[in-house]
Amino acid sequence: RRKKKKESPEDDLLDDFFADVDTAAVKPKRVEEPRKEVIKAQKANLGTASLQIERLLAPNYKWRNLNPFYVLDIPHTSTEEEISRRYKALSLLLHPDKCRDLEKAKEAYDEVQKAKTALNDESKRTHVQQLVEQGRKMGKQKWYSSNKESPLHEMQSKEVQRIFAEIEYKRKEVAKREQKQEQRERDQEEEELQKERKEREFDNNWREEGRVEKRIGSWRQFQKKKKTKI
DSSP states (O other): OOOOOOOOOOHHHHHHHHHHHSSOOOOOOOOOOOOHHHHHHHTTTOOOOHHHHHHHHHHTHHHHHHHHHHHTSOOTTTHHHHHHHHHHHHHHHOOOOTTTTTTTHHHHHHHHHHHHHHHSSSHHHHHHHHHHHHHHHHHHHHOOOEEEEEEOHHHHHHHHHHHHHHHHHHHHHHHHHHHHHHHHHHHHHHHHHHHHHHHHHHHHHHHHHHHHHHHHHHHHHHHHHHHOOO
């Protein structure tokens, strides 16, 4: 658990997420849907669109959905073909054109799209799989050293979620620092430009004053010569 002092609402959201991870998951409410759609979804082992929306947009879902395998609701060992097949099934189930009467269907659909994008690249997919494996191992170690009141798979799931959340939190912290550094550099650059402008203005004014003084001196010299002739 992070012990860092809270600095933003996002810190509160992450703490809420970890608190949520420590509690038992609440099963989504069942929503009545046409029998035809229910049967079709059950065949694909997806549940109904309403249940998927509940799952994908549950509290703290932005942290929970960092694991694309969780979003697609498939094992992290799934093959590329299995990932593609599951993605297509979920996309069809949650497509906004088919779920016009279901609130937030588009938002849930977008979560599925992001998950598929995260798993498209083989190297990224391998990295995600390694993170899941790491979390599962940590969960197993904690389970063996605990009183084993919680099921092993639940402990593993919690640790996987923690890993993804911590990585994302650190990524955002780095991004914040980089933004601050970029802002400092922009401010410094602006200060230097302002300084250069002022120096140019001072130099121009000084030269103009010099020219004026020179003209005045020439005029006085002319007047002096004129008086001498008279």
